[in-house]
Amino acid sequence: HLWFVEHHFLTTFSGSSAPEVIISALSRLTKKIRIGFGVVVLPNHHPVQVSERISMVDHLSGGRVEFGVGRSSPYEQLGLGIDPRDTREIMEESLNIIPKIWQTEGLFSHKGKHFDIPEREILPKPKQSPHPPIWMACTQASSYEMAAEKGIGVLSFGSGAPAGMKEHVENYRENIKNANPVGGFVNNQWANFTLGHCGHDDQEAKEIGASAIKEFFGPNRPYTADRADVYEKLLDSWGGIPEHLQANFSRFLGGEEDLGGGGAPRAMLGDLPAELLAERGVIVAGNPESCIESVRRHEEIGVDQLLLIMQSDQVPHEKVMTSIELFGKEVIPAFQ
Numbered sequence: 001h002l003w004f005v006e007h008h009f010l011t012t013f014s015g016s017s018a019p020e021v022i023i024s025a026l027s028r029l030t031k032k033i034r035i036g037f038g039v040v041v042l043p044n045h046h047p048v049q050v051s052e053r054i055s056m057v058d059h060l061s062g063g064r065v066e067f068g069v070g071r072s073s074p075y076e077q078l079g080l081g082i083d084p085r086d087t088r089e090i091m092e093e094s095l096n097i098i099p100k101i102w103q104t105e106g107l108f109s110h111k112g113k114h115f116d117i118p119e120r121e122i123l124p125k126p127k128q129s130p131h132p133p134i135w136m137a138c139t140q141a142s143s144y145e146m147a148a149e150k151g152i153g154v155l156s157f158g159s160g161a162p163a164g165m166k167e168h169v170e171n172y173r174e175n176i177k178n179a180n181p182v183g184g185f186v187n188n189q190w191a192n193f194t195l196g197h198c199g200h201d202d203q204e205a206k207e208i209g210a211s212a213i214k215e216f217f218g219p220n221r222p223y224t225a226d227r228a229d230v231y232e233k234l235l236d237s238w239g240g241i242p243e244h245l246q247a248n249f250s251r252f253l254g255g256e257e258d259l260g261g262g263g264a265p266r267a268m269l270g271d272l273p274a275e276l277l278a279e280r281g282v283i284v285a286g287n288p289e290s291c292i293e294s295v296r297r298h299e300e301i302g303v304d305q306l307l308l309i310m311q312s313d314q315v316p317h318e319k320v321m322t323s324i325e326l327f328g329k330e331v332i333p334a335f336q
Contacts, residue, residue: 004035006019013311027057037065038135047098047101048122051101072087101122107119153191176188194306197212202290209278211274213282216309234269284308
């Protein structure tokens with residue numbers, strides 16, 4: 001699988017404001033790989049246009065599209081004139097509309113709080129029948145529960161350690177048994193997001209991976225700046241401070257150092273050793289053997305797929321290309 005995000009106003013990485021354009025181009029250059037929208041930010045678009053675009057790309061790709069949905073962050077929402085308080089309702093209404101459009105022959109209509117669609121025949125329908133698999137971006141327990149209730153897959157963008165995610169995965173598997181699907185079938189799949197970096201030198205690759213994920217959630221990023229508790233939650237989801245390091249980390253709580261943006265939790269997060277993050281599976285980094293071990297930690301808790309961001313702005317291009325090659329030749333075959 002290859003997934004493309006939809007982001008706006010990000011200047012250092014993730015320049016993907018029109019993923020349907022990139023995915024359409026890739027669909028003509030590839031034959032087998034499944035290509036996912038990870039995700040379409042539903043409050044940014046009219047559901048009729050989303051249904052049309054996804055269907056068209058599904059045909060261009062020969063039926064290889066995965067359809068992920070989400071809400072984005074207040075930083076991006078406000079930049080587009082969207083009230084963040086409305087986005088959950090808009091997303092849910094749109095998510096209910098789109099699969100119905102795909103499964104309706106002839107005229108379709110809808111009257112709701114945010115969208116009124118008069119009777120129209122909406123074409124094309126997707127190549128996949130009844131439609132592509134549907135996923136939802138999730139970062140917390142309530143969103144995992146919503147995905148299970150709606151019978152759709154989880155794209156977990158919390159980057160948590162697998163040990164801490166195990167209970168969420170188990171709850172999702174149990175809850176989805178009683179789903180009221182928004183689509184024509186239940187997509188009982190779970191994908192975890194994290195940073196992946198494979199290199200020939202084990203320690204160097206781990207250091208690169210750890211540095212990249214810490215900067216990914218840095219205080220200068222617009223999607224962390226509007227979340228006051230982001231570092232407390234990240235520190236907890238990454239497994240917290242191990243007992244043998246707690247004495248060393250006490251200096252952050254005693255005011256002995258300039259903590260910079262994010263306070264003590266951010267400072268502690270930044271000081272977590274690369275080896276520890278790799279060992280916990282927070283990052284999939286190191287030489288091929290280490291990466292295989294980290295992937296297995298996710299596999300052991302029942303995860304179906306890993307979304308590995310490799311082209312972080314912190315990693316030189318030549319190292320990204322080496323990482324992709326090593327994953328393809330040595331890591332992925334271990335799971336086939």
